[in-house]
Amino acid sequence: MIEHFSKWLSAWLIHNGGDPAQEKVYAYGIECLANELISDFLLLFCGFLMNKTIYIVIWCMSFTAVRLFLGGYHASTHARCILTGTAAGICSLSINPIWPTLYPWGFLVITVFALAIAFFHAPIIHKNHPVSNEKRKKAKEKAIAAIILDNFTAIIVYPYHHEISSSIMTGLLTALLMAVLAIVICKFKNQAECITVHKNL
Numbered sequence: 001m002i003e004h005f006s007k008w009l010s011a012w013l014i015h016n017g018g019d020p021a022q023e024k025v026y027a028y029g030i031e032c033l034a035n036e037l038i039s040d041f042l043l044l045f046c047g048f049l050m051n052k053t054i055y056i057v058i059w060c061m062s063f064t065a066v067r068l069f070l071g072g073y074h075a076s077t078h079a080r081c082i083l084t085g086t087a088a089g090i091c092s093l094s095i096n097p098i099w100p101t102l103y104p105w106g107f108l109v110i111t112v113f114a115l116a117i118a119f120f121h122a123p124i125i126h127k128n129h130p131v132s133n134e135k136r137k138k139a140k141e142k143a144i145a146a147i148i149l150d151n152f153t154a155i156i157v158y159p160y161h162h163e164i165s166s167s168i169m170t171g172l173l174t175a176l177l178m179a180v181l182a183i184v185i186c187k188f189k190n191q192a193e194c195i196t197v198h199k200n201l
Contacts, residue, residue: 062171
């Protein structure tokens with residue numbers, strides 16, 4: 001349904017003055033935006049029902065800041081993408097109580113591991129969305145910066161509000177797990193795609 005809507009809207013944009021050569025770009029952008037809006041709405045709705053809206057918002061910000069540049073697992077359909085993102089956000093709330101037992105060394109261990117993944121693998125690129133060498137280098141640098149920022153913020157905030165700090169770290173951990181999952185799938189399930197992803201890094 002999202003794909004049909006994106007094609008219809010991109011055709012409407014072209015009909016109303018858009019560049020015909022950019023039709024696929026318009027459609028892809030609309031698909032991504034629709035995915036994000038639906039996922040975010042579901043997450044906020046669930047957060048509201050659980051009286052945890054602020055923690056869902058903080059998780060989203062932390063997760064997105066790293067995921068955007070680190071890359072990672074992509075679901076094969078829009079429905080799976082929406083369900084995966086929503087489930088990850090909701091499940092993150094169950095992990096938050098663990099973080100106080102890990103402060104501060106657990107925070108640092110997770111961050112060092114995330115930095116290693118970013119340094120050696122970022123950005124983890126989907127085979128259908130190639131990235132130029134210049135953008136790839138910038139994405140790696142931004143992924144590293146986002147990871148450091150998440151960790152620094154979580155450590156600074158922790159003495160004042162454990163749950164906010166925990167939500168930041170859970171966002172970082174979720175982005176890291178998505179990245180590791182993509183690497184594992186790439187290596188053991190689809191060697192051809194793995195080569196496509198890593199040969200230009």
